[in-house]
Amino acid sequence: MPSIESPAAAGSGDDQAEVRQFRFERPPGATTILLVRHGESVPARADKPFPLVDGHGDPELHPQGELQAVKVAERLSRPRRGEKVSAVYVTNLRRTAQTAAPLCEALGLDPVVEADLREVHLGEWEGGVYRLRLREGGPIVDRLMTEGRWDVVPGAEPDEVFISRIRAGIGRISAAHPDGLVAVFTHGGVIGRIAAQAVGAKPMSFSGAENGSITELLVTPQRWFLRNFNDTAHLEDL
Numbered sequence: 001m002p003s004i005e006s007p008a009a010a011g012s013g014d015d016q017a018e019v020r021q022f023r024f025e026r027p028p029g030a031t032t033i034l035l036v037r038h039g040e041s042v043p044a045r046a047d048k049p050f051p052l053v054d055g056h057g058d059p060e061l062h063p064q065g066e067l068q069a070v071k072v073a074e075r076l077s078r079p080r081r082g083e084k085v086s087a088v089y090v091t092n093l094r095r096t097a098q099t100a101a102p103l104c105e106a107l108g109l110d111p112v113v114e115a116d117l118r119e120v121h122l123g124e125w126e127g128g129v130y131r132l133r134l135r136e137g138g139p140i141v142d143r144l145m146t147e148g149r150w151d152v153v154p155g156a157e158p159d160e161v162f163i164s165r166i167r168a169g170i171g172r173i174s175a176a177h178p179d180g181l182v183a184v185f186t187h188g189g190v191i192g193r194i195a196a197q198a199v200g201a202k203p204m205s206f207s208g209a210e211n212g213s214i215t216e217l218l219v220t221p222q223r224w225f226l227r228n229f230n231d232t233a234h235l236e237d238l
Helices: 063-076 094-107 129-136 139-147 159-176 188-199
Strands: 031-037 087-090 181-186 214-219 224-231
Touching (some): 031 063, 031 188, 063 094, 087 094, 094 181, 129 139, 159 214, 188 214, 188 224
Parallel strands (some): 031 181, 087 181
Antiparallel strands (some): 031 214, 214 224
16 A cells, blocks of 8 residues: 655655655554454354353353463563554454453453444344354355355345444554554454445455454545554464
8 A cells, every 4th residue: 555645745846856755644643453363263163052141142252362462462561663452342243352351361451342333134044153164164155166155044134234343443442542552452353344445345355364364454534544464473382
């Protein structure tokens, strides 16, 4: 993405002047949001569906996910370009709160719940059924992959409803933290949909965010900038 030039830098009028490449700078009033996908959750089992919270599957973290949470905290508790994370957000699903806990402890922050950034609702495939259906395959899985929309799943949340609530959640967070840096612990489907929205891609174009990964979003009142996607450098030794 080309850097944003300041008005002063854009027009020097000196034909002999040397102009170096400009470094991207956060526009005044913009918010930097670090989207963290929760750590790995416990395996799905056909004989033991996940408990539900408001209809959404609510598994706890797997021990590997707990290790990923520690690595996220080690990375994000350090200042970033001289700036510290000033707020931590989670969803109403426990795997995000569990992933955020080590960072909150390190920074001395209490997490804020933003329920509109909960995972896409998968209708009849909630409670862990989605994972089992992916393994089995079939016509609906084929449609899911070829059409790139979660709402081909029976009873799943329509895409327009999904992106509408995501925009509302991101809007509230950015409005509360102008010129700030915040960490938002959320879900793979949400992160992928945000990335697609930011660059004008199809809804599931960015569906590969890994557990514990970090995606950077810059939010202004006019637009979203996707600055980084699926950063896992802090997880390399796991």
